Amino acid sequence: YALELKYREELRIKAENVATRLGRVLDNAAHEIFIFSVDTHHIMQANRGARRHLGYSAEEMLNLRPLSFMPDISEEKFSELLKPLLTGETAEVSFETVQQRKNGSRYPVDVQIQISRLETPPVFFALVQDLSERKISEAKLEQAAFYDSLTNIPNRSLFKERLSYAISVCTL
Numbered sequence: 206y207a208l209e210l211k212y213r214e215e216l217r218i219k220a221e222n223v224a225t226r227l228g229r230v231l232d233n234a235a236h237e238i239f240i241f242s243v244d245t246h247h248i249m250q251a252n253r254g255a256r257r258h259l260g261y262s263a264e265e266m267l268n269l270r271p272l273s274f275m276p277d278i279s280e281e282k283f284s285e286l287l288k289p290l291l292t293g294e295t296a297e298v299s300f301e302t303v304q305q306r307k308n309g310s311r312y313p314v315d316v317q318i319q320i321s322r323l324e325t326p327p328v329f330f331a332l333v334q335d336l337s338e339r340k341i342s343e344a345k346l347e348q349a350a351f352y353d354s355l356t357n358i359p360n361r362s363l364f365k366e367r368l369s370y371a372i373s374v375c376t377l
Contacts, residue, residue, distance in 0.1 A: 237314075237333035239271065243291070243326060246270040246283075258335060260307035271331065274304050276311075287329070290320040301336065312337050 231238055237255035241248045251266040259266075259274055272283055289295040299317045306312070313336040321328050351363035 237331075237335075239329075239331040239333070241271060241329050241331065243320065243329055246272070246329075249328060255333070258306070258312075259304065265307075274306070275302050276305050277303050287318065290318065290329070304333070313340050 232252045233254075234252055235254050237258055238252040239248055239255055240250040248266050248269050248271070251261075251263070256263060256266060261269065272278060272280060275283075278286075286298050286300060290298060297317055297319045299315065301313065301315050303311045304314050315334045315336055316331060317333075318329055318331045321330055351360060351366070352358065353360050
């Protein structure tokens with residue numbers, strides 16, 4: 206009996222170590238991680254990455270909802286996005302939007318939301334990635350593809366694209 210108790214205690218300690226490590230890793234992740242209520246959408250937890258990107262303290266975050274810093278998404282649109290998770294149609298919803306920091310500045314993000322029914326009551330789990338660098342790179346690539354690098358004058362590729370568009374609009 207004493208060996209069994211010792212074995213159970215060792216398993217409990219290992220499980221706590223794994224949970225502690227996972228919590229520490231997630232809290233220090235560069236991406237924004239949120240846990241929020243299925244019913245009220247109030248944020249229950251936000252990692253350091255979220256607080257750093259958005260400029261809010263941990264206490265301030267608890268008074269917010271994801272829509273508090275997603276100005277381009279209405280309450281109705283957000284509910285519609287989450288509906289497939291609630292009905293079980295899908296395991297994850299993803300979308301791009303813009304987030305607004307506490308200081309008013311905005312940045313593009315990719316949002317992935319899942320529902321965890323393991324919690325009582327169930328909660329939403331959101332992973333948010335800042336797309337600022339990617340959007341800058343995409344803009345540079347588009348500039349290089351459609352404009353002369355020396356003169357910055359539109360090139361043949363841009364002319365062909367706009368001509369094709371104009372022809373398609375005129376034939377409607």
